Amino acid sequence: xxxxxxxxxxxxxxxxxxxxxxxxxxxxxxxxxxxxxxxxxxxxxxxxxxxxxxxxxxxxxxxxxxxxxxxxxxxxxxxxxxxxxxxxxxxxxxxxxxxxxxxxxxxxxxxxxxxxxxxxxxxxxxxxxxxxxxxxxxxxxxxxxxxxxxxxxxxxxxxxxxxxxxxxxxxxxxxxxxxxxxxxx
Amino acid sequence: xxxxxxxxxxxxxxxxxxxxxxxxxxxxxxxxxxxxxxxxxxxxxxxxxxxxxxxxxxxxxxxxxxxxxxxxxxxxxxxxxxxxxxxxxxxxxxxxxxxxxxxxxxxxxxxxxxxxxxxxxxxxxxxxxxxxxxxxx
Numbered sequence: 001x002x003x004x005x006x007x008x009x010x011x012x013x014x015x016x017x018x019x020x021x022x023x024x025x026x027x028x029x030x031x032x033x034x035x036x037x038x039x040x041x042x043x044x045x046x047x048x049x050x051x052x053x054x055x056x057x058x059x060x061x062x063x064x065x066x067x068x069x070x071x072x073x074x075x076x077x078x079x080x081x082x083x084x085x086x087x088x089x090x091x092x093x094x095x096x097x098x099x100x101x102x103x104x105x106x107x108x109x110x111x112x113x114x115x116x117x118x119x120x121x122x123x124x125x126x127x128x129x130x131x132x133x134x135x136x137x138x139x140x141x142x143x144x145x146x147x148x149x150x151x152x153x154x155x156x157x158x159x160x161x162x163x164x165x166x167x168x169x170x171x172x173x174x175x176x177x178x179x180x181x182x183x184x185x
Numbered sequence: 186x187x188x189x190x191x192x193x194x195x196x197x198x199x200x201x202x203x204x205x206x207x208x209x210x211x212x213x214x215x216x217x218x219x220x221x222x223x224x225x226x227x228x229x230x231x232x233x234x235x236x237x238x239x240x241x242x243x244x245x246x247x248x249x250x251x252x253x254x255x256x257x258x259x260x261x262x263x264x265x266x267x268x269x270x271x272x273x274x275x276x277x278x279x280x281x282x283x284x285x286x287x288x289x290x291x292x293x294x295x296x297x298x299x300x301x302x303x304x305x306x307x308x309x310x311x312x313x314x315x316x317x318x319x320x321x322x
Contacts, residue, residue, distance in 0.1 A: 007204065007205065007206050008201070008204040008205045009205075009223075009226075010205070010222065010223050010224075010225075010226025010227045010230065011226065011230060012205070013201055013204070013205030013207065013227045014226060014227040014228070014229065014230030014231040014234070015230060015231070015234055016197075016201045017198075017201060017227065017231040018230070018231045018234035018235045018238065020194060020197065020198045020201070021231070021235050021238070022235075022238050023194050024194065025238075025239075025242065025249070025255050025257065026247075026249055026250060026255065027190060027191070027194075027249060027250055027251075028249035028250060028251035028253060028255070029191075030257070030258060033284070033285040033286040033289075034284075034285040034310075036285070036289075037285060037306055037307050037309075037310040038310050038314070040307045040310075041307060041310055041311045041314060044307075044311075046311055046314060049314075049315065050311075050314040050315055050317075052313075052314035052317055053311075053314050061188065062188070062191045063191075065188055065191040065192045065195060066191045066192070066194060066195035066198070067195060067289055068192060068195060069191065069192040069193060069194060069195020069196040069197075069198065069199060070195045070196075070198050070199035070202070070286060070289050070290055070293065071195075071199060071289050071290065071292055071293035072192075072195070072196050072199060072293060073195060073196035073197060073198060073199020073200040073201075073202075073203065073290070073293065074199040074200070074202065074203040074208065074289075074290035074291070074292070074293030074294045075199075075293040075294065075295070076196065076199070076200060077199065077200040077203035077204050077294070078203055078293070078294040078295060081200065081203075081204060082203075082204070085294075087206055087209045087211040087212060089211050089212070089214075089215045089220075089221065090215055090220040090221050092218075092220050093211070093214065093215040093218055093220045093221070096218065097211075097214070104211055108296075109206065109208060109209040109210065109211070109291070109294065109296065110209065110210040110211075110282065110291070110296055110299075111210055111211070114210070114281075114298075115210075115296055115298045115299070116298070117297055117298055119298075120298070125298075126301065128280060128281070129281060129298060129301040129302050129305065130301060130302075130305045131277075131280070131305075132277045132280040132281035132302055132305070133277065133281065133301065133302040133303065133304065133305025133306040133308070133309060134277070134305050134306070134308060134309035134312065135273050135274065135276050135277030135280070135309065136274055136277035136278065136281070136283075136284070136285065136288070136302070136305075136306045136309060137305065137306035137307060137308060137309025137310040137311075137312070137313070138270075138273055138309035138310065138312055138313045139270045139271065139272070139273030139274030139275070139276070139277060139309075140270065140274045140284075140285060140310070141270070141309075141310045141313040141314070141317075142266050142269060142270030142273065142313055142317075142320065142322075143266060143267050143269070143270025143271045143273075143274060144260060144261050144266065144267070144270070145260065146274060146284050146285045146286075147228070147278075147284040147285075147286070148284075148285075148286055149260075150260065150271075151228055151232070152228065152231050152232060152235060153235070153257065154260045155232045155235075155236070156231075156232050156235030156236045156238070156239050156257075157235075157236075157239050157257045157259075157260075158236065159259060159260040160262070161260040161261060161262050161263065161267045162260050162267075164264060164267040164268050164271065165260075165267040165268070165270065165271040166271065167268070167271065168267060168268045168269070168270065168271015168272045168274070168275060169271050169272075169274055169275040169278065170217075170275060171268075171271070171272050171275060172271065172272040172273060172274060172275020172276040172277075172278070172279065173213075173216075173217045173275040173276070173278055173279040174217055174275075174279075175272075175275075175276060175279075176217070176275070176276045176278075176279035176280050177214060177217035177218060177279045178217075178218075180276070180280075181214075181279070181280070184280075
């Protein structure tokens, strides 16, 4: 039981994600999560203003069901399969966060400084969440995929475009982590 | 049943993401500081196993449950779109500490503020749809 309740190590999680990729391919589909953001636009009627969203979203029901499942699976895991939400990060990382006035080692997967609902009225927090979301939605669609579609499926399929995109993910991530976060916090 | 199998696969994926802390902002920050092997181990082992799997699928010409040969579609070529879109996404990934799958997993795990990010991400995709004809690819 401890094995289930403790956080899962990389050598369990990585192979299980590869298994998800295999299952989706075996079902005759692809494994890519960010397409769902496009389907959600289409459901909302975005096809009226851009032909990019002009398709029958019902043909993508399988993908949206996968999304619903992901929400449900996370609910099950966090409610029944975990003792707490403490993330045991490298002490060096914790120290760097301290300098940004972000508390780590708390019983939460995310920093309270950004994600505590008490901050919903803070312009700074709202700006972080909204700008972050727009960058994710815009960037993944421009690049044609996210971590699942490019970094995992694309690299596994030896796709050069995915290698370029993944390098891009890291350029952006490194700039944010090392140069922008210290300015923001 | 046809629908249920995707729901179940999604549930499995959501459990794996949550149990391995892939959906944690702290893990992403740690990854971009190169201070832990955890995330690299997960993505790396998934890619190595995935690559072996796809080679086997192609060589053995395995069939899907639909009765058609399994195909893994090629990704669209284009340097600007892949690097440009990649960088923008990377900036957002490191800022809110989640990529699209984990965004929705965090919602399931009860982190309600992530809804603001999800709505903004849908809006970001909508913006791309509006501007795509003016963007280099």
